Amino acid sequence: MDLLDIQNIKKYFKQPWGINYALDGVDMSIKEKATTALVGESGCGKTTLAKTILGFYRPDSGKILFKGEDITDVKTNNKLVRENIQIVFQNPFLSFNPRYTAFATLYEAVRAMNNISKKEVRGFLVESLNSVGLGEEFFFRYPHQMSGGELQRLSIARALINKPKIVILDEPTSSLDISTAVNILKLLAKLQQEALLSYFFISHNLKLVKRIAHYVFVMYYGKIVEYGLKEQIYGFPRHPYTKLLLDACEYKMKDYPASGSKHKQGCVFREICPHSKDICGNEPEKTEIEPNHFVFCHFV
């Protein structure tokens, strides 16, 4: 059984100019002790999915199961979700209270879950900060006194402090320099082995994903278009959108027609797709082209 099972989640937002189909029937699973990555361009619904899992948004329909238990409605299962699923946000500068020191930030996180006295907690917090590579000099610093990389480490420490099973990483390195990003990825890999964590890694950068992920899901405007093992997605990409994303990472992609279609019916990618035919007006079936590798396209 998968650790987290997302079944046919739909989330629409009503906007003045029409309905935004942010998530349009997403099926996904997160495996235990592995990294599952979700890739796609800005605005395709990656962050909406993360927020829906955490219960910040209530889906219009569909189910989310954690170890077989329904967590779609967070109100009934709040404790289960908060104890087991944590998140690291994209922008570290916006994810901390500016009036709290590093220590106070973590203390608040610990207190939310455990009954632990101030005296006992100190050793615990020191250990937690050391595990993400923050030394003594950082304990009493405020967010504005730390750099982006240091704050992102603190953000990871806060997510891990109550020993969750799943950590959602919402573009954790995209606001960082490349050398800092590599260090953060190394840290994440180390912590995963130590604590047997499952990561749900959200990114638009297929190069980063290649380094860290075991499973890759490719999303385009609210729908999953292809998923499989990392080796399958990088070795034999089958959906035209996956191929396009891989080209974009190498800066080979030259032209990309104006923003994509947001059709309710049929293949979402059909307006941009070079192979588009009339049949694409119908909903593409899920096709298993090799074990574990699924594609939603009429031409595979």
Add this chain to the structure above:
Amino acid sequence: MKPLLEVKDISVEYVGEKRNQALEKVSFDVKSGEILGIIGESGSGKTTLAYSILNLLPESAKLKGSIIFKGSIITEFKENKLCYLRGKEIGIIPQDPAASFNPVFSVGYQFNEFLKVKGICKDAEERLVLMEEALNKACLWDVNKILNSYPHQLSGGQLQRAMIALVIAAKPSLLIADEPTSSLDVTIESQLVHMFLRLRDEMGFTIIFITHNLGLIEALCDRVVVLYQGQVKEMADKASIIAAPRDEYTKSLVVSFREVGE
């Protein structure tokens, strides 16, 4: 042939509560028709360098050294003469497009005003054609929607491309792009890389491209300047920097780039 821009021993110091040496004796030159990449991590002085070329630094910054553009020493220019250069001769694409448009005017109004004030095009109808051409060059096809929108109604990518269109409409001899793609996702980034290459090949633009991403340098630039803590660490052709970096910092940069890639 004489270089288009020569930067000689530029030092910039921010004077305040704490003194901060942002640039220290930076020298390089830009030849006509090339794309020069400037790479460095956050805080290495890349943006300070871009703004010092146009003397747009804040008052707390003290600039020493000389910058020679088309044979004249522009560091000695008075403000009104510099004003003429800005936009018309040297265009700059800032990092954050949302911060560089005025939120209370439509994009079209600001674009039109820029062309009018700079005296690039006197006739109102010609201006409209010019704007449409420039937007198309920057991969924006829905011209009317873009021009009639206010900045908050457009996405980051659209706004950045609108800003690029505005800058290239004036056909400056030198284009400074200060991390134009770092807030955009890979699909738009890839398009813009090819747009910059087209600008150089088809219209003969000279471009200074500032970035922290070695991948972009590899795809786009002819020569590279490596900046670290305000100093030039290495300056060479793209191929030799990536294949055989000499400086310690450049080596670590190339290593971390490869680590992400493979």
